[in-house]
Amino acid sequence: MTIRIILSLASIFLIISPPTVLLAAGWYVDDSVSASGNGKSMLSAFKTIQEGINAASEGDTLMVRQGTYYENIVFKSRNIVLTSTNPGNASVRDGTIIDGRGIGSAVRLSGTEDETCILTGFTIVPGRANSGDFCGERASKTAPK
DSSP states (O other): OHHHHHHHHHHHHHHHSOOOOOOOOEEEEOTTSSSOOOSSSGGGOBSSHHHHHHHOOTTOEEEEOSEEEEOOEEOTTOOOEEEESOTTOHHHHHHEEEEOTTSSOSEEOOSOOOTTOEEESOEEEOOOOOTTOBOSOOSOOOOOO
């Protein structure tokens, strides 16, 4: 009898409790847009990578269209995926550039990111790096643990 009551209560709970599904958001960046949008599609993309990072939450993906981004980006301890549109394609990787303009680190991590924080599919050109920062390497990078 006790098991029947427990099963009945569990059934009622499942019926009245809608499933909760948390999906990681996708954000978009395109340096060729005339003005930043809300970042929710390529048609309404952010103009800068940093805007996308600022909007992103844990687990989100930020997709960056080919172009040169004159920025010094800061991950702000966010475990996100920052990627070009096709990181496995050398032409896309070579044409998706983060240029630190020689005035600080092109990419800066706080050191609290984990293995789910990924930077891939970019060419990173001269900045001025401190330990743990990416300065001017021509390669796809994954953030250190």
